[in-house]
Amino acid sequence: MIHKEPLASYLKSRAFLGALGLAEGEPVVFSLLGQGEYNVNYSFIHPRTGKKLVLRINTGSQMHLEDQIGYEFTALQYLAPSGRTPKPLFCDRERGLLVMEWLPGRTLDYKTDMDEAAGILRKKRMERGAVDFDFAECKILLDEKGRPEALVPRERNAATMLIEDFMLAANETVAEDYYWQQIPFLYRTHEKPDEEKIRRFAILINNFGYSLHIGNGEVHPKEIQKLLSRAVGTPEEAMLSRLALRSMKQAKYTTDCVGHFGLAARYYTHFTSPIRRYPDLQIHRIIKENLHGRLGEKRLSHYGKLLPEAAVWTSSRERLAEEAERETEKAKKVQYMERRIGEVFDGVISGISNYGFYVELPDTVEGMVHVSELDGDYYVFDEAHYELVGERTRKRFKLGQPIRVQVVAVDRYLKTIDFLPVREF
Numbered sequence: 001m002i003h004k005e006p007l008a009s010y011l012k013s014r015a016f017l018g019a020l021g022l023a024e025g026e027p028v029v030f031s032l033l034g035q036g037e038y039n040v041n042y043s044f045i046h047p048r049t050g051k052k053l054v055l056r057i058n059t060g061s062q063m064h065l066e067d068q069i070g071y072e073f074t075a076l077q078y079l080a081p082s083g084r085t086p087k088p089l090f091c092d093r094e095r096g097l098l099v100m101e102w103l104p105g106r107t108l109d110y111k112t113d114m115d116e117a118a119g120i121l122r123k124k125r126m127e128r129g130a131v132d133f134d135f136a137e138c139k140i141l142l143d144e145k146g147r148p149e150a151l152v153p154r155e156r157n158a159a160t161m162l163i164e165d166f167m168l169a170a171n172e173t174v175a176e177d178y179y180w181q182q183i184p185f186l187y188r189t190h191e192k193p194d195e196e197k198i199r200r201f202a203i204l205i206n207n208f209g210y211s212l213h214i215g216n217g218e219v220h221p222k223e224i225q226k227l228l229s230r231a232v233g234t235p236e237e238a239m240l241s242r243l244a245l246r247s248m249k250q251a252k253y254t255t256d257c258v259g260h261f262g263l264a265a266r267y268y269t270h271f272t273s274p275i276r277r278y279p280d281l282q283i284h285r286i287i288k289e290n291l292h293g294r295l296g297e298k299r300l301s302h303y304g305k306l307l308p309e310a311a312v313w314t315s316s317r318e319r320l321a322e323e324a325e326r327e328t329e330k331a332k333k334v335q336y337m338e339r340r341i342g343e344v345f346d347g348v349i350s351g352i353s354n355y356g357f358y359v360e361l362p363d364t365v366e367g368m369v370h371v372s373e374l375d376g377d378y379y380v381f382d383e384a385h386y387e388l389v390g391e392r393t394r395k396r397f398k399l400g401q402p403i404r405v406q407v408v409a410v411d412r413y414l415k416t417i418d419f420l421p422v423r424e425f
Helices: 016-024 026-033 071-079 110-128 158-181 195-206 221-231 237-247 278-291 297-338
Strands: 043-045 052-054 062-064 086-092 097-102 138-142 148-153 187-189 252-254 344-353 356-360 366-370 379-382 387-390 396-398 402-411 416-421
Touching: 110 158, 138 297, 148 297, 158 187, 158 278, 195 237, 221 237, 237 344, 252 297, 278 297, 297 402, 297 416, 344 396, 366 402
Parallel strands: 366 416
Antiparallel strands: 043 052, 062 097, 086 097, 138 148, 187 252, 344 356, 344 402, 356 366, 379 387, 387 396, 402 416
């Protein structure tokens, strides 16, 4: 069984690394400590006392209750199918152990039951309207000198989805509990989209035969979910997902619990990754202090002053970290394509402007076809339809259109890749 590191026990708020984490923001520092070490049971073992803080969400198993605050009951009631209410068999508070089983009585099969529980969570999330973006991602494999050797598709398999389902449930459960306790806390907030942006998005997708219901200037996440579901398997699927994401606001950290639009969640926080995100580490400190009865007026006042500033600062550092990650990936992809100048690839038009269009290859490499390289006509950018249209031939280049291109140049300094359309004879 893999347990997450109880980082709040090692990094105190006044320690150097703890202060550095706040100064640098969540991913910049802590992404170097490791990521992906998930345990769907979310057990945190104190390094000195050996006590456990557990948020265990599944359909029945042994549950450690020391330092617990009742999350397991909320989660089990949420997960339990009709007629299968969990029943406690015995409870040994001294050992902090509670054994649960389903009323019909059967031996727990972790693989089957965890998969079933994840499916129930996913189904409930989709029913309320959560938007599930599934963008193509690639891992960049480097040689011993740091040079890119290959771009390998990053698969989102059943195991990855199961972990995501339990992580989301854990985050929502903790956020709701602390919202109602009215304790100073950090929430992960995703506000409703801007009315003007969502109207422009609706007009644009209408040109591709899609529609979006907007009521009183607002759109429900369920509408975006239905739109993306209709586009699955079509040439414009990736393009619509990208445009939908751009029409939304960026998620951020706040001290007010105003919900998460993309997840259609009333309560949401980042609880599950204290090893790589500073806000998670900070709320772990709050949870531990609360569980041990140390949140007196002085500590509540301390967090009341600290958290608003921490929310703004970590949100800004998150943007910086994301930009650094994007620039690093672009640099490595440019370096990778240097050895492929002259080669021909099939891709899809992923963006259009008045100076040309971008083409994305299956391995997520993106390059530019400049309008000056489009022979035989003068092309004008039709902003309303996101197309480049030839004035004489009326030939069109539009979003989502498949195209074959040749790599003609790369620029390491600007991190750009230039393509040329391949003529079909």
